[in-house]
Amino acid sequence: MRKIRFNIWLLLPFAAFVITSCKKAEQKAMIIPDVNVVEAGQKTVPLYVEYVGQTYGQSDVDIKPRVEGWVQSIEFKEGGQVRAGQVLYVIQDDELRNREQQAQANLAQANVMLAKAKADLDRVIPLVEMNALSKRDLDAAQANYDAQVQAVEAAKAGLNNAQTQLSYTRILSPIDGVIGVSKVQVGDYVSKSIGGSSINTVSAVGALRVRFSISENDFLKYKQSMTAEQLKNLNVQLILSDGSLFPETAKLDFANREVDPTTGSLLVQAIVENKSHMLKPGQYVKVRFESEQIENAILVPQQAINQLQNIYQVFVVNDSSKIQPRPVQVGQRVGSNWVIMDGLKPGEKVALIGNAIIKPGMVIKPVVQPYSYDSTSVNR
Numbered sequence: 001m002r003k004i005r006f007n008i009w010l011l012l013p014f015a016a017f018v019i020t021s022c023k024k025a026e027q028k029a030m031i032i033p034d035v036n037v038v039e040a041g042q043k044t045v046p047l048y049v050e051y052v053g054q055t056y057g058q059s060d061v062d063i064k065p066r067v068e069g070w071v072q073s074i075e076f077k078e079g080g081q082v083r084a085g086q087v088l089y090v091i092q093d094d095e096l097r098n099r100e101q102q103a104q105a106n107l108a109q110a111n112v113m114l115a116k117a118k119a120d121l122d123r124v125i126p127l128v129e130m131n132a133l134s135k136r137d138l139d140a141a142q143a144n145y146d147a148q149v150q151a152v153e154a155a156k157a158g159l160n161n162a163q164t165q166l167s168y169t170r171i172l173s174p175i176d177g178v179i180g181v182s183k184v185q186v187g188d189y190v191s192k193s194i195g196g197s198s199i200n201t202v203s204a205v206g207a208l209r210v211r212f213s214i215s216e217n218d219f220l221k222y223k224q225s226m227t228a229e230q231l232k233n234l235n236v237q238l239i240l241s242d243g244s245l246f247p248e249t250a251k252l253d254f255a256n257r258e259v260d261p262t263t264g265s266l267l268v269q270a271i272v273e274n275k276s277h278m279l280k281p282g283q284y285v286k287v288r289f290e291s292e293q294i295e296n297a298i299l300v301p302q303q304a305i306n307q308l309q310n311i312y313q314v315f316v317v318n319d320s321s322k323i324q325p326r327p328v329q330v331g332q333r334v335g336s337n338w339v340i341m342d343g344l345k346p347g348e349k350v351a352l353i354g355n356a357i358i359k360p361g362m363v364i365k366p367v368v369q370p371y372s373y374d375s376t377s378v379n380r
Contacts, residue, residue: 035351035364037317038371041299042346045334046290050239053212053270053287055279057203061175064198065190066168067091078181082173082202089199091190093169096162103162107155114148121145177204203281208274210238210250212287213265219255225292236270238279239286246279248272250287294331298340301371304350305330305338314344315351315358317366323351324360 069091076088124141127133173179180201184190190199214222222231231252238246250272259266270287272279279285306313306325313327328343344350349366351358358364 032363032365033358034367035317035323035353035358036369037349037351037366038301038304038369040340040344040346040348040350041371042296043299044293044295045297045299045337045339047292047294047332047334048288049218049291051212051214051287053210053238053285055281055283055285056209056211057177057281058207058209059175059177059204060281061177061202062198063088063171063173063200063202064192064196065089065091065171066192067096067165068191069093069095069169069189071184071186071188071190074182074186076173076179078179080179081205082177082179084173084176086173087170088173088179089171089184091169091171093166096166096169100159100162100166103155103159107152107159110148110152110155114145114152117141117145117148173202175202175204177202205277206274208272208279208281209253210236210270210272210285210287211267212270213260213263213267216259216264216266219259219266222291234289236272237288238272239288241284246272246285248275294334294339297331297334298344298346299334299337300340300344300350301352302333302336302338303352306353312338314340315353316344317349317351317364321363321366323358323362323364 071089072092073090074088075090076082076086082088121141121144124133124138128135128138180203182200183197184199226234234252236250236252238248238250240246250270253269253271255269256267300314304314305328306315311327312330313325315323316326317323326343329341331339331341333339349368351364351366352369
């Protein structure tokens with residue numbers, strides 16, 4: 001008897017431990033997790049498309065030298081405003097100035113020879129009338145005079161060409177605008193060449209051009225779904241590199257006359273006034289505009305969609321706060337939302353699972369979250 005009592009007392013601590021563990025497991029099983037849920041929304045949403053574009057000045061004029069020589073001086077501040085006709089660069093002009101002086105001397109000599117030929121002709125004419133000289137002498141004097149007239153014209157043309165070449169040593173701004181960073185400095189040698197690189201660029205101040213390429217399929221789609229008036233009045237938004245929205249909207253200007261056969265894309269240009277002068281030529285921006293609308297679209301947040309390869313599902317919360325997975329057919333992604341084509345009705349509650357660990361049929365404590373529809377962009 002004494003031995004049996006001793007074994008029972010040994011089992012008591014183990015039994016107490018088992019009972020305590022069961023109670024803790026039961027309490028743990030009875031915990032109902034809080035899960036964020038939203039109601040599937042329904043509204044007409046616009047779909048936006050985005051393209052990568054680049055900005056250009058209203059007119060970007062390349063500055064290229066038209067004569068050869070050493071850069072003698074630079075008469076502007078890089079990145080500053082310049083006026084049409086303002087001197088930008090001065091190229092050493094010693095040789096060209098000598099050519100001009102030589103051309104002036106040639107013209108003066110031609111004028112002297114013309115005056116002599118005119119005097120000779122004036123003397124010959126009365127002598128021929130008196131038969132003191134022959135008709136041949138008159139013809140010779142007249143021919144010499146005519147030749148000297150043409151010599152004067154040739155000398156004038158030579159002087160004009162020399163003066164034009166000399167003027168090219170002063171490189172002037174062709175337009176009012178902003179000039180860029182110079183690619184040459186004082187003392188550099190520049191030369192003229194067909195198709196050669198420019199030494200600077202002047203961009204007109206004011207409206208900017210934004211050019212971007214769209215696919216041939218997109219072009220056909222827009223032509224079929226939009227009228228010419230709709231395309232003309234289409235508001236084009238610009239998104240800057242930091243993700244911010246440029247405060248001014250652009251308008252479509254034109255599309256290129258042909259599709260690029262190497263890329264299958266069409267170049268399109270939009271115009272923005274750029275009143276704030278925030279945009280600069282050469283910037284890369286995203287071009288965004290509304291392409292179509294989906295009537296009465298059913299929307300849920302991206303966090304409500306669970307994707308496994310090509311299968312999409314949501315976790316629907318019923319009136320008993322039980323959660324059940326349900327496959328759905330998704331359409332396009334609109335901003336931070338999915339468009340549900342089939343499998344879900346407006347107003348049904350779907351769970352935002354996140355990191356919560358839940359099982360089908362599990363009872364949860366739904367925490368209804370406010371749901372706003374962000375439809376400002378589309379991931380295509």
